[in-house]
Each structure stands twice: as C-alpha cells, then as structure tokens.
Amino acid sequence: MKLTRYIGYAALAAWLLAAPACTGAKVTPTAATQPEHHTVTDRYCVTVGGVDLPVEAYKDIYYVNFALDGSAPVLIGSAEPLTGCEVSPAARGIAASVEGAEARFTLPGAGWWVVRLNDRDRLFLLADEPEKAPAANGQTLNAADFVSGDGLQTANLQRALDEASATGRTLIFPRGVYPTGTLRIGSNTHIYLADGAIIKGSDDREDYPTDGGLPEADHIHNKEHYTDNGEWMTFSRLILVDSAENVSIRGRGIIDGSGAMLRAQGKPANLIRIRNSRNVSIEGVLLRDPAAWNTHIHYSDGVTIRDVKLINDATVPNTDGFDPDASTNVMIDHCFAYCSDDNVAIKTTNNLGLNKDLRNIVIRSCVFLTRKSSLKVGTETKAARMSDILFENNDVVECDRALALYCNDGALFENITFSNNRVERNYPDSQRRPIHFKISERHGKGQIRNVMIRNCDFATVFPRPAEIAGLDADHTIDSLTFSNVTIGGRPVRSPDDLGAKIRFTENIRFE
Known part of the structure; x- marks a missing residue:
C-alpha cells in the first residue's frame, strides 16, 4: 500500500522539498519474502528519505526494518486522523509534527526508534547500519544448495551446518524461507543470514527434541509439575550452540520460532540457546516469536550480541529477551528488545546441573520495552x-x-x-x-x-x-x-x- 493513498503525490513532494536536508542519506528497505510469513498493513505507511517502506503488522505492534546511512526525514501516513506522535528514546529529542493523518520528523541516523501514535499504537523503526554481504566464493557454502523439496528441512540444514563446521566455510542463507526443527551448531561455524532469509521454526512440538529425552513440564502437558523456574521449564530450542567455540551468526535475516503456535501446544522452546560454549557472537539479525526465553546464554564464556533486534509475542508467557545464565564475559550491545517478560534476566538456573558463578556481564546502549522487568538480575540465583x-x-x-x-x-x-x-x-x-x-x-x-x-x-x-x-x-x-x-x-x-x-x-x- 503506497503512502500516497493517504497524503497524495503533491503533498509528498512538497514535504520532501521542505524537509531538512539529508547529508547523503541512503535508505535501503529490507527485502520482502514470501507473503505468508509477512503481513504488510495498510493501517500505516512510512517513507524515509523519500523511500516508501512496507510496514509489517506483527501481533500487537507494527514495525519497519531498513538500513539507514545518514539523517533522513520521516513521513508517516495513517488510515485515520492522528492526534499525537511521540518518538522514543525521548532523550534523543526528536520532535514530531502532526497534521491530519500525517506525522513528520527527522531521524538523525541509524538506531532503534519507537513511535507511539495516538497514545495507542506502537510503530518500531528499526534502522540498521548499512552492511556488506559476504561474496559467494570458495570460502562459502549456500544453504539453498542443501534444500530438497518443499517440506521441513531439518536434516538437510543440519547437514549444511555440519559441513560448515568441518570446513570452516561460511554458510550463507540467501533470500527465502527455511522451515526446520531444532538445529545444532558446532565449533568453527559461521552463518550469514541474507536480507530476506528466514529460518522458520516448525509449528509442531515433536520437531523439538528435549535434552536427553527429559520431560518438559509446561502449562498443558505435565501441568502439575509446571513452573517457570528455569531449572525445569525448558529443555528444547530452535537453535542450539552446544559445547562449541568460535561460532558466529550475523546478517539481516530473521530467525522465527513459531512461538505462539508451539506454546499453545504446551511446548516452551527457547529460540536460541548457547550452552557450555565460548567465543560466540550474534550480530544484526532479527530474532522473533520464541515459545519461551528468546536467547539463553548458559554456562558459557565470551558471548557478544550486538545490533540484534528482538521481537517477542507479548501474549506468550515467559518470553524473556536475553538471559545470561551461569556465564562469564557476556556483552549485549546496541540491541532492541520488545518482550512480554523480562528484557534482560541475569540468572543462575542450574539447568541440567550446569552451574557456576556468574561475572562480567555488560548490557549497554540498548532500547527496551517490556510488560515486566527491564534491567534485572534474578529470579533464579x-x-x-x-x-x-x-x-x-x-x-x-x-x-x-x-x-x-x-x-x-x-x-x-x-x-x-x-x-x-x-x-x-x-x-x-x-x-x-x-x-x-x-x-x-x-x-x-x-x-x-x-x-x-x-x-x-x-x-x-x-x-x-x-x-x-x-x-x-x-x-x-x-x-x-x-x-x-x-x-x-x-x-x-x-x-x-x-x-x-x-x-x-x-x-x-x-x-
């Protein structure tokens, strides 16, 4: 849906001419993928630096993901009259003007911005720094080459990951959707998710085996033993980095856990668990819709998470953002997180009996929204x-x-x-x-x-x-x-x- 539906070509052109000059600003929209995995709304339209950007409706929020180099004017068009527009972080001092069904302001550059419209709807403008994708060559593998047929690709993608680990070649996921159950990532594995690539978790609980076959207590199965205590709540996840070193996941793609559908089946699977590992980094990707904690860093050392966007379903319980657990030397830097539960919960759970003193944890330069605690140590200690x-x-x-x-x-x-x-x-x-x-x-x-x-x-x-x-x-x-x-x-x-x-x-x- 084009912005001009709401404001008209003449008004758009006049505003862009009158807007503050952009010092060489370059705006790059995030690539659309298969429509069944993206719901583009016509409630709001957004243009940044003269570029129309698709607005995704996700659960109870809206968001736009794009790359931005330099400052740029923003114009938001609404399907209904606007009575207010607030831009956060408020400390950045971005003032918006509202007239009719239009809101205008200028972004100073890349970053995470929360726009509250009519004191009701939240629109996230997730503006990444520009990046350069790795070139396909003899040092890379293409995940699409391992895909076979249209169904679940767990075994095929696991084969690709194992080859990447054995050879040290970077595994590139090009644009497309990769449906899968649990994937295990070994040492010396480097993954690049291209813009428009989605690792899409299966919506069937049977595709997420538990650690050692341990029974998971949840609110549907084994309900009498259910607790949100991290020692017992979950033994499954979509992505598992286990007993590994020198691992990286980066890019502009999406890892989506199908969390709401899994939790409805009583499956509290994490999106990512990093366990008993060292020298692990996650950078730039969008982590979306876990069935429980989004990113669990357990019994590990030297983990860096930077420039990551994290969006959980606010109706799903226990969906923490980042959970460093019995770990050391963890850095969470310049990330965005929208959660139903804690944005950050630094803890020591004794999950699987893996426990040690926790130290040297840094949470820095992030933008957070939650219905619970934001900057937290506990509850499991x-x-x-x-x-x-x-x-x-x-x-x-x-x-x-x-x-x-x-x-x-x-x-x-x-x-x-x-x-x-x-x-x-x-x-x-x-x-x-x-x-x-x-x-x-x-x-x-x-x-x-x-x-x-x-x-x-x-x-x-x-x-x-x-x-x-x-x-x-x-x-x-x-x-x-x-x-x-x-x-x-x-x-x-x-x-x-x-x-x-x-x-x-x-x-x-x-x-």
Whole structure:
C-alpha cells in the first residue's frame, strides 16, 4: 500500500522539498519474502528519505526494518486522523509534527526508534547500519544448495551446518524461507543470514527434541509439575550452540520460532540457546516469536550480541529477551528488545546441573520495552556468587519495573552498577515500581552488596514506590548508592525523595 493513498503525490513532494536536508542519506528497505510469513498493513505507511517502506503488522505492534546511512526525514501516513506522535528514546529529542493523518520528523541516523501514535499504537523503526554481504566464493557454502523439496528441512540444514563446521566455510542463507526443527551448531561455524532469509521454526512440538529425552513440564502437558523456574521449564530450542567455540551468526535475516503456535501446544522452546560454549557472537539479525526465553546464554564464556533486534509475542508467557545464565564475559550491545517478560534476566538456573558463578556481564546502549522487568538480575540465583554486572546507557521506553534485583536462592550479588539509564513509561502490570530490590528465601538466603545507581532518570513517577528489602538482619542489602538520580524531574537526595519501602538495609547513600 503506497503512502500516497493517504497524503497524495503533491503533498509528498512538497514535504520532501521542505524537509531538512539529508547529508547523503541512503535508505535501503529490507527485502520482502514470501507473503505468508509477512503481513504488510495498510493501517500505516512510512517513507524515509523519500523511500516508501512496507510496514509489517506483527501481533500487537507494527514495525519497519531498513538500513539507514545518514539523517533522513520521516513521513508517516495513517488510515485515520492522528492526534499525537511521540518518538522514543525521548532523550534523543526528536520532535514530531502532526497534521491530519500525517506525522513528520527527522531521524538523525541509524538506531532503534519507537513511535507511539495516538497514545495507542506502537510503530518500531528499526534502522540498521548499512552492511556488506559476504561474496559467494570458495570460502562459502549456500544453504539453498542443501534444500530438497518443499517440506521441513531439518536434516538437510543440519547437514549444511555440519559441513560448515568441518570446513570452516561460511554458510550463507540467501533470500527465502527455511522451515526446520531444532538445529545444532558446532565449533568453527559461521552463518550469514541474507536480507530476506528466514529460518522458520516448525509449528509442531515433536520437531523439538528435549535434552536427553527429559520431560518438559509446561502449562498443558505435565501441568502439575509446571513452573517457570528455569531449572525445569525448558529443555528444547530452535537453535542450539552446544559445547562449541568460535561460532558466529550475523546478517539481516530473521530467525522465527513459531512461538505462539508451539506454546499453545504446551511446548516452551527457547529460540536460541548457547550452552557450555565460548567465543560466540550474534550480530544484526532479527530474532522473533520464541515459545519461551528468546536467547539463553548458559554456562558459557565470551558471548557478544550486538545490533540484534528482538521481537517477542507479548501474549506468550515467559518470553524473556536475553538471559545470561551461569556465564562469564557476556556483552549485549546496541540491541532492541520488545518482550512480554523480562528484557534482560541475569540468572543462575542450574539447568541440567550446569552451574557456576556468574561475572562480567555488560548490557549497554540498548532500547527496551517490556510488560515486566527491564534491567534485572534474578529470579533464579542458584550459584554462590553473581558479580560485576553493568547496565549502562540503556533507554527503557516502557516497563512494569525498570531496575530489579531478585535474590531468591541464596547467592551473593556484588558489584552491580546501573549507570546513565533512562526510563520513560510504566506498563500497568503486577508491581508498577521504578526500582525493586528484594531478597527472598526460596532455596537459600542470599545477600546483596555494593550496588551503584548513577546518572539514572525516571521520566515519570510510577504508581507504586520503590522497594528495597533485605530478608533479615543477617541477609541485608548493604552499600547501595544513589548518585544523580531523578524521578519525575525531581532529584533523589534522601529516602523521602525516593519514597521507598526500605527494610533490612545498611549503608544507603545519596549523592
């Protein structure tokens, strides 16, 4: 559906001529693939830098994915009159003008942008940096060459992955749809998903075998033993990187888990699990529709996730975004995540008995929306120590709880920093608190110490106050510092300014 349906050719031309100059801006639309896997809406139309971009309707949101080099004017046309248009992250200061059924503003460059229209619909503008695809040559394999027929391709794609692992050649998935069940990725495997390529998870639960044949408790099968505790909830996934090293997945394609259909069958499969592995990177791809946690980083070291777009179905339970679990040296950098459950949940689950102290986790320069907690450590905390965790320069556009520490299983949390994070809106869920730090006794009694909240801004006052609660006199939250923190435009310089419920704490400082 062309934008000119709403605004007309003359109006479009006049606006583009009057718009701020784009310094060599280049806009590249993401390639469309088979229509059965993409639902292009006619509710909204978007043009960026004079290029019409298809708007995808996905569950309860809309999104556009494209590459952008330089600043560019944006024009949004609506099928109904617009009464408001807000662009987030608000800290970037992008002002939109609205007239009739049109909204206009200018993007400064690539990045993740959330446009709220009529204070109701959310339209994600996911603007990647331009990239150069690898050339097909003697150092590459073509996944399409392994495909046979029109049905499920699990065995064929596994053969391609095994050959890529054995030879070190990059496996390229060209434009197209690749239906599959669980795929296992071994050492020295490098995957490139081209623009328009979709690894599409099967919608049949039988195509996702569990680890060692272990029974999965879920809300339909084995319901009496169901729990969302990560030690027991899931033993299956679409993509498994297991006991591997030197693995990369990159590109502009999509990995889609058919999560809503699987969860309706009682199958809580992760989209990606990285387990007992080292030197793994995921870059640039769109990760969509898991049946449970999207990306689970378990018992691994040296994992980097950068420039990844993650979109979950907000109606499917337990769909966390990124879950570093009993891992070390993990970097999640410049990513976008829209989740029904936690955007980030740093934890130690003891899944399959694989557990160790967690340390050196960095979550940086991301844009997040969630119905639950955004920047979180917990809830499963079954290692002895979880330390040296940094949440830095993130924009939380919407959440129920922004900063959360949940120590439930006896661990020591230590050296955790929230620095230069910005929080915009509260989503009306169970807690509605800006900060929620709590020690509980589930499988042990833990402690929290040396926590810094620095240069953090909460744009609105949440309906309920912050809660900072140790367990008892021997299991406290100790050495918590607030430095240059604002809530609703007011500086937090005392417990009264914070308005928090505080108990069993020591050495709280305000700077």
